[in-house]
Amino acid sequence: MHFLLLFSRQGKLRLQKWFTPVPEREKKKIVRDxxxxxxxxxxxxxxxxxxxxxxxxxxxxxxLYFCCGLDAEENELLALxxxxxxxxxxxxxxxxxxxxxxxxxxxxxxxxxxEFLLGGEVQETSKQVLSRSIEASDMLQEVCFGRSCLLSVxxxxxxxxx
Amino acid sequence: MPAPIRLRELIRTIRTARTQxxxxxxxxxxxxxxxxxxxEEDNTYRCRNVAKLLYMHMLGYPAHFxxxxxxxLIASQKFTDKRIGYLGAMLLLDERQDVHLLMTNCIKxxxxxxxxxVQGLALCTLGCMGSSEMCRDLAGEVEKLLKxxxxxxxxxxxxxxxxxxRKVPELxxxxxxxxxxxxxxxxxxxxxxxxxxxxxxxxxxxxMLLHFRKLVPQLVxxxxxxxxxGYSPEHDVSGISDPFLQVRILxxxxxxxxxxxxxxxxxxxxxAQVATNTETSKNVGNAILYExxxxxxxxxxxxxxxxxxxxxxxxxxxxxxxxxxxxxxTSLLKTVQTDHxxxxxxxxxxxxxxxxxxxxxxxxxxxxxxxxxxxxxxxxMMKELLYFLDSCDxxxxxxxxxxxxLAAEKYAPSKRWHIDTIMRVLTTAGSYVRxxxxxxxxxxxxxxxxxxxxxxxxxxxxxxxxISQQPLVQVSSWCIGExxxxxxxxxxxxxxxxxxxxxxxxxxxxxxxxxxxxxPVTRGYSLTAIMKLSTRFSSVNRIKKVVxxxxxxxxxxxxQRAVEYNALFKKYDHMRSALLERMPIMEKTASNGPTEIVxxxxxxxxxxxxxxxxxxxxxxxxxxxxxxxxxGGNDVVPVIQTTLPTKPASAGGExxxxxGDLSLSGGPxxxxxxxISQPPFLLDGLSSQPLFNDISAAIPPMTAYNKNGxxxxxxxxxxxPNPNIAVITIHATNTTEADMTEFVFQAAVPKTFQLQLLSxxxxxxxxxxxxxxTQVIRVLNPQKVRDVPVCPHLPHxxxxxxxxxxxxxxxxxEGSYRVQLYIE
Numbered sequence: 001m002h003f004l005l006l007f008s009r010q011g012k013l014r015l016q017k018w019f020t021p022v023p024e025r026e027k028k029k030i031v032r033d034x035x036x037x038x039x040x041x042x043x044x045x046x047x048x049x050x051x052x053x054x055x056x057x058x059x060x061x062x063x064l065y066f067c068c069g070l071d072a073e074e075n076e077l078l079a080l081x082x083x084x085x086x087x088x089x090x091x092x093x094x095x096x097x098x099x100x101x102x103x104x105x106x107x108x109x110x111x112x113x114x115e116f117l118l119g120g121e122v123q124e125t126s127k128q129v130l131s132r133s134i135e136a137s138d139m140l141q142e143v144c145f146g147r148s149c150l151l152s153v154x155x156x157x158x159x160x161x162x
Numbered sequence: 163m164p165a166p167i168r169l170r171e172l173i174r175t176i177r178t179a180r181t182q183x184x185x186x187x188x189x190x191x192x193x194x195x196x197x198x199x200x201x202e203e204d205n206t207y208r209c210r211n212v213a214k215l216l217y218m219h220m221l222g223y224p225a226h227f228x229x230x231x232x233x234x235l236i237a238s239q240k241f242t243d244k245r246i247g248y249l250g251a252m253l254l255l256d257e258r259q260d261v262h263l264l265m266t267n268c269i270k271x272x273x274x275x276x277x278x279x280v281q282g283l284a285l286c287t288l289g290c291m292g293s294s295e296m297c298r299d300l301a302g303e304v305e306k307l308l309k310x311x312x313x314x315x316x317x318x319x320x321x322x323x324x325x326x327x328r329k330v331p332e333l334x335x336x337x338x339x340x341x342x343x344x345x346x347x348x349x350x351x352x353x354x355x356x357x358x359x360x361x362x363x364x365x366x367x368x369x370m371l372l373h374f375r376k377l378v379p380q381l382v383x384x385x386x387x388x389x390x391x392g393y394s395p396e397h398d399v400s401g402i403s404d405p406f407l408q409v410r411i412l413x414x415x416x417x418x419x420x421x422x423x424x425x426x427x428x429x430x431x432x433x434a435q436v437a438t439n440t441e442t443s444k445n446v447g448n449a450i451l452y453e454x455x456x457x458x459x460x461x462x463x464x465x466x467x468x469x470x471x472x473x474x475x476x477x478x479x480x481x482x483x484x485x486x487x488x489x490x491x492t493s494l495l496k497t498v499q500t501d502h503x504x505x506x507x508x509x510x511x512x513x514x515x516x517x518x519x520x521x522x523x524x525x526x527x528x529x530x531x532x533x534x535x536x537x538x539x540x541x542x543m544m545k546e547l548l549y550f551l552d553s554c555d556x557x558x559x560x561x562x563x564x565x566x567x568l569a570a571e572k573y574a575p576s577k578r579w580h581i582d583t584i585m586r587v588l589t590t591a592g593s594y595v596r597x598x599x600x601x602x603x604x605x606x607x608x609x610x611x612x613x614x615x616x617x618x619x620x621x622x623x624x625x626x627x628x629i630s631q632q633p634l635v636q637v638s639s640w641c642i643g644e645x646x647x648x649x650x651x652x653x654x655x656x657x658x659x660x661x662x663x664x665x666x667x668x669x670x671x672x673x674x675x676x677x678x679x680x681x682p683v684t685r686g687y688s689l690t691a692i693m694k695l696s697t698r699f700s701s702v703n704r705i706k707k708v709v710x711x712x713x714x715x716x717x718x719x720x721x722q723r724a725v726e727y728n729a730l731f732k733k734y735d736h737m738r739s740a741l742l743e744r745m746p747i748m749e750k751t752a753s754n755g756p757t758e759i760v761x762x763x764x765x766x767x768x769x770x771x772x773x774x775x776x777x778x779x780x781x782x783x784x785x786x787x788x789x790x791x792x793x794g795g796n797d798v799v800p801v802i803q804t805t806l807p808t809k810p811a812s813a814g815g816e817x818x819x820x821x822g823d824l825s826l827s828g829g830p831x832x833x834x835x836x837x838i839s840q841p842p843f844l845l846d847g848l849s850s851q852p853l854f855n856d857i858s859a860a861i862p863p864m865t866a867y868n869k870n871g872x873x874x875x876x877x878x879x880x881x882x883p884n885p886n887i888a889v890i891t892i893h894a895t896n897t898t899e900a901d902m903t904e905f906v907f908q909a910a911v912p913k914t915f916q917l918q919l920l921s922x923x924x925x926x927x928x929x930x931x932x933x934x935x936t937q938v939i940r941v942l943n944p945q946k947v948r949d950v951p952v953c954p955h956l957p958h959x960x961x962x963x964x965x966x967x968x969x970x971x972x973x974x975x976e977g978s979y980r981v982q983l984y985i986e
Contacts, residue, residue: 013220013221013222014220015220016220016253021256021257021258022256023256023258023295023412028222042519042520042521043517044484044519045484045520045522046485046487046488046520046521046522046523047484047485048485048489048522050489050522060262073413075409075413075449075452075453076485076489077445077448077449077452077485077489078405078406078449078453078488080445080449080485081399081405081406081445081446081449082406085399103177104170104173104174105175106216106217106220107169107213107245107249109340110249111245111249114249114286114290115282118285118286118289118290118318118321118322119289119290119321119322119324119325119328120817121321121324121355121358122354122406123317123318123321123351123354123355124317124350124351124354124398125351125354125404125407126350126351126396126397127351127396128395128396129351129396133279133282133314135412136279137241137245137279137934140241140277140279141241141242141245143241144240144241144242144586148419159343160804
């Protein structure tokens, strides 16, 4: 996979993941092209497009378009499954995920994506294992935060006491 | 300094902005706050600020000043900081900035961290955006992690290794030992990523490919377990166990079995099993089937398996799901070359897909339909394709029209059908056809002598309907110019002849001249057509008037024509009838030859790509003799009177097509067209030294050929009555011990010249110089065209004859040689 984009019906970008090095200007152009092409598709068309030498696979989930760019040898039907799996992961994490969740918690969406795909390839095929590792990472974050909170509270108490 | 606002707060605030300007203002304010916070080196809130910056970056605002801050976050000990820091690095940094190299040390430390999630972060970042330098530095760490027993890290390390190999292919060997027991893992995550790693290595290195071939049995076993095993809740997708892994294994098997019989054989069973047992009700199953089909077609599978694969694709074509149909069409397109007959069986379904609503499917179906057209199904297929051409979107019309022309040319069952088909294309998609279709059609029409009346009638009727499609208009006006007399006399046999008067025809043509829809080229065509009708119609005065009007036209091209035609009326009226005579049959060379327009006598004829000559009237064409193909044998009916200036027949500056209108009038038919059993007349004995440079009228004799015992000499003189005609006498002598029987000398000239080959004295060249064969050739260059196009593709030797000859020789691929005379 070369890139994965999430954008809304109005063309606003919600997530962009690039698996190959692309200059900033080029990124903007690709995003523009993708949004124009995908948003311009008729409602009951097939989910595959051709763009330059890439296969573009897109799928609409509620108000969000999930769009990825593949090499010629990759399996488009499987790419649809990959997109679906990502949506399922988001759904499990946020509980009935909607676009607002992704807007307000974009960094979490990225973290989940980074557990699922690495370098454009799937790293884990089991939903349960993935969810467990995300939870564990979140826990680590909490602990970390808690620890620093505790430290700051303690220091305040000590300063008050002293 | 008050605490910076939280991320969610910022997002909420920005979303309340009603205009772009308002949003920009908010963002600028926040950016300023963030910048000052960065300057204060505030550790507590750095994470929050960078997160906000990332959000603003996603909205499209510049965020480069946060790059260094990301690095500081990565270096921090807090997991939260690291998480955001690495995310920022992946979003804001890329290998183009030198800043990213500063990360290398941090990543190295984190790869050795005690917490696996930190290690995971580092591996992820390296695997997504690591540059070549970073990869080189850190490959060792990755390799170490590839051997760990922690499956969480192992799977990430495998994909990181894939990235390293993509960036620095030389490091591939380094990972080889670690791959030893990757496939014996039970963990699906590790298995999957290992298969990806193996695939990458095999694709990049043939040595690796050979090395890993031995893994085929193991892969087959794993795949078998996946299929046979019962329900596994962890990896199940709609009843199929770990489809991601199945597809990846199939892909690896494809690469391993590609050109290897043994491996392919080892896979046959499992492929058949997957193909027959996979549930096809959901997309997942079809994804696996699709990959299976691709694998079967690529490896050296047995024919039964291939038929199974094509049948699966056929079933896909009938599926309701558009994606599946699309995928089937794409795959069939790939296999139509190798398994043509099998794909033919699904032709009717493919043709039905032409009517699909989806643009992508229509395009694939169109390409596939053209690939499937053959002599048997041409009529049916063409009907469907023409119907498609009628109703399709403009983006398809050009490609479809070209495809129809090509198919019609290759497989047309009859001339009338061919002409009808082309007419249909011109009337429905006329403005989308390629430029060379006009000369193609004109040439086709000229060659179908018996169809002239029918064609001109149909074209005339089409012109009455619609004059907006330029290619159609051009062809029609050309035909009316040529065959207007047939039109007016109502000679059509094929269909009901229409009653047309000369004035009506001239009305139509004049209408074209004045219409706004006509391009300048079209106007040129119609003016020429009107002029030609002056010899075919009786209303010459009207034509004279029209022509003289355009003598002062603003369009230079039109003006030139009109002036020259006027001159034709006034000063050269005696020549007019000969000049404007019917066109002769044109030849065709291969349709991919270069063509060019030669303007002569003010009449621009579009260049015509040529094909094989129409069959000879007296003798069947003899394939062994290439030159015969070019010349049309010595029995071509003379078409041009030798003394008149040349009508510009079909142009074509191409070297291969130099026959022009070979006129062989007079004298008994020369030697019969038989293959030359003796060595063909070679001229490679000629050196390329130019002969003298003085411009004397007399040209000294030359030895044109002297090889293998055959010697041919040319002697030259100018003909007395007309000094533009050069008379070449050839003397052929034979120094070998055997007579050379069936000797035939042939020559070819560019179309603008005229060649007359008188009969030779004999066609046996006696042995040992006991006698010679003489033959006279008369060559006329009416225009003294100096500029002779040279075909760059074939080697040739040019001999410069001052003022009169340029001799060129061509060597054809088949090994026979041709002599070509050019006259300057």
